[in-house]
Amino acid sequence: MAIKIYTKTGDLGKTSLIGGTKVPKSHIRIESYGTIDELNSFIGLANDYLTDEHSKIILREIQDRLFTIGSSLATDPGKDSLMKIPGLKEADVGLLEKEIDRMNDILPPMKNFILPGGHPAVSTTHIARCVCRRAERACVEMQEQKMPVEPLVIKYLNRLSDYLFVLARYAGHLLQISEIIWKPRID
Numbered sequence: 001m002a003i004k005i006y007t008k009t010g011d012l013g014k015t016s017l018i019g020g021t022k023v024p025k026s027h028i029r030i031e032s033y034g035t036i037d038e039l040n041s042f043i044g045l046a047n048d049y050l051t052d053e054h055s056k057i058i059l060r061e062i063q064d065r066l067f068t069i070g071s072s073l074a075t076d077p078g079k080d081s082l083m084k085i086p087g088l089k090e091a092d093v094g095l096l097e098k099e100i101d102r103m104n105d106i107l108p109p110m111k112n113f114i115l116p117g118g119h120p121a122v123s124t125t126h127i128a129r130c131v132c133r134r135a136e137r138a139c140v141e142m143q144e145q146k147m148p149v150e151p152l153v154i155k156y157l158n159r160l161s162d163y164l165f166v167l168a169r170y171a172g173h174l175l176q177i178s179e180i181i182w183k184p185r186i187d
Contacts, residue, residue: 021076028145032138033073039135040066042128046167049121052174055167058099062160065092069153073139077148088152096159103170113182114169121171129164132157 040063047059068088116126136157142149172179 028138028142029073032142033070035131035135035138036066036070039128039131042124042131046124046128049124050171072150088156093156093159096163100163100166103166107169107173115180115182117180118172118177119175121175122168122177125164125168125171129161132161132164
């Protein structure tokens with residue numbers, strides 16, 4: 001028999017963290033890992049639009065790290081979990097930095113602000129970047145509220161948003177899509 005997807009335990013607006021603690025679905029911890037889940041979905045969509053095989057492999061690695069981060073954020077820090085949660089490593093941040101540098105070596109220098117758009121691969125990657133920044137803000141909010149959040153998670157999300165910005169430019173470059181330069185209106 002298949003496992004049922006619905007449990008009905010959340011019908012009253014509460015959910016359980018890994019460890020069993022019930023919290024409101026509006027809790028900042030739920031917001032943070034929900035935003036990570038949204039980010040992971042947009043990265044999957046961006047990956048579907050990309051044509052560069054190397055970038056697709058890196059995005060799959062990133063999706064794996066986002067599951068790690070989501071699991072960490074979904075775990076009640078005050079309880080021991082029977083589940084083994086993998087950890088994020090400094091090398092994961094290093095991979096993003098290496099990839100940013102690799103793409104930047106190929107891209108022309110940026111001389112203007114650019115608008116997201118021009119191709120679904122570019123636009124979707126920019127959406128993922130924006131969701132990543134929101135996830136980072138939610139984690140910072142947790143930290144400010146004195147809730148445990150691994151500092152490496154915030155560092156990773158910060159670097160990931162940079163990576164996604166450069167990846168959007170790189171995807172456009174590979175697709176030979178001109179960047180849309182922001183031309184501010186002057187009244």
